[in-house]
Amino acid sequence: MTELYHWFDLIGVAVFAISGTLVAYEKKMDGFGVVVLATVTAIGGGTVRDVILDQPVFWLHDQSYFYAILAAVLVTTRLINKQKSIPYYVLQTADAFGLAFFAVMGAQKAQLAGMPDMTVIIMAVITPCFGGLIRDVLARDIPMLLKGELYAITCIAGGIVYTLAINLSLTVEVAMILSMLMTLLLRFSAIKWKIILHVFKYPD
Template sequence: MAFEYFHFMSLIGVAFFAISGTLLGHEKNIGGFGVVVVGSVTALGGGTLRDILLNQPVFWIAEPDYLYATYGAIFIAVVFIRHLPHVSNYYMLLVDVLGMAIFNIVGIEKSLIEGTTMIVAITMGMTTGIFGGLMRDVICREIPLVMREELYSTACLSGGLTYAALFLLGVSYIWCILGSLFITVFLRLGALHWGWQPNIFRKRTVKNK
């Protein structure tokens, strides 16, 4: 039962990221097969890097269901765009939020299953959640979201820390997932709607004499 739930959640994350890649490809006027490439890289990139680092079979090679989910989501996004050609880039950001939050959890759980420490699992969660979007933005010649002055990687890290805290407290498995999802999505939406920024490095103000 747990494996089926984990597998379903992974498929949903792949689909969301495939849609976000397709929407950004449309925004950047990438046509033809290029949109499929962008959507596929976004959906599969983070998980591929995670599995390579964990020395595990790459998930979409071991289980082709992920490829069906990727191509199906791309097809749905293309149909959506054809009927609403002026779709806002805001939708790409929304599905990116959901994909990142889900993949963050998937990366953490897969790492823990492989016997890593929690700090490694949190790092793998961030890798899974961020790397696909990073590749998408680079291909589309965008400043990667993770490099901008807004809550992105910080939201992902906060979701991972929330999962770890609940897990170590012995909280039920489902609440670890829901708590992590809530924190990641809440912080990321806060950045989109209200411009929340981490402001780790503050510029010095020089007083005029």
Template sequence: MTADYFLFLGLFGVAFFAVSGALMGHEKSINGFGVVVVASVTALGGGTIRDLLLTQPIFWVETPSYLYSAYGAVVLTVLSIRYLPPLSNYYFILMDAAGLAIFNIMGIEKALIEGTGMIVALTMGMTTGIFGGLLRDVICREVPLVMRGDLYATACLSGGLAYAALFALDAPYAWCIFGSLITTVFIRLGSLHWGWKPNIFKKGYTPKS
């Protein structure tokens, strides 16, 4: 991935997650600077943790364009809420799914560039995709999406596995990106639309005391 393409993808991911954070802030009746805080944590939190784990410069400190993208997305969201008809919760779900998919790829790519193995890269993809939303939900006193019964971390992991499979098959680079994006978004939205839920333990299972 060229540096320009990586930046382009990252700016979109930051914007999508910033919008989802701003919409969550609006839903929780957070006003003023609080909305900016929630949106910024959502957009920048996962990537910050990833860079700390990889001992790399924090991406938004090294490249302030990410901050412009986040803040610009917040301003546009606030203006849309203020002057346009009420937004459906569907927009929050869609923005969050898009941000999850893009940040998953960014985490995988950055880890691979740093020379990690694929298993570490998949873990970094999940870290990048999940932790911003997790921090957002904790700040807003919500049960984090990743802890609920629908498919969130699973969607992220599935997108990573799709990337890894296509990469191993020497598929064209664009197909690795596209396959991962489609897989993550499809499973995330499909879990909400069709009620797909993970079932790790047997039904009715209760641990022994």
């Protein structure tokens, strides 16, 4: 089962690396910039999570994460160079899947570390969101985390579903699947119907 979790982690890293590569393309970065943006997007949130949880940083002794990042970058850049244009929904879709994968992996790692439910939910937010936060800051954009359709809220919902499933004695695998589905469905719904948490009243 540990091998399965590792593959989930690799998939999440690759998906977020794709997201970082797409943003680098939009910003017309060079090859080094593409790799840097893809890397910080892919491993930034997990690094922050592990440091907070006082756990070994997941990529320090496992080169497979960097292989996953490089493979994602190479495939994405090749497709972009053939396609010449990437629809915006592709970035949104890649980012949504990255959110779902990393939200559940963050929750699962915190839960295995014996953390209380609130910390599990917080890690379900930090793990997927902080890589994108670093990406957007480097790209000089307002982070998705802070604007537009529901973003961090979807991860909170995924974290809550995961903790509820565990507390109801469901298996970890079922809890992970339910959490991922909740995060994905909520994020895609927010994108489709432009669901935003309005606080201030802005003029049109």
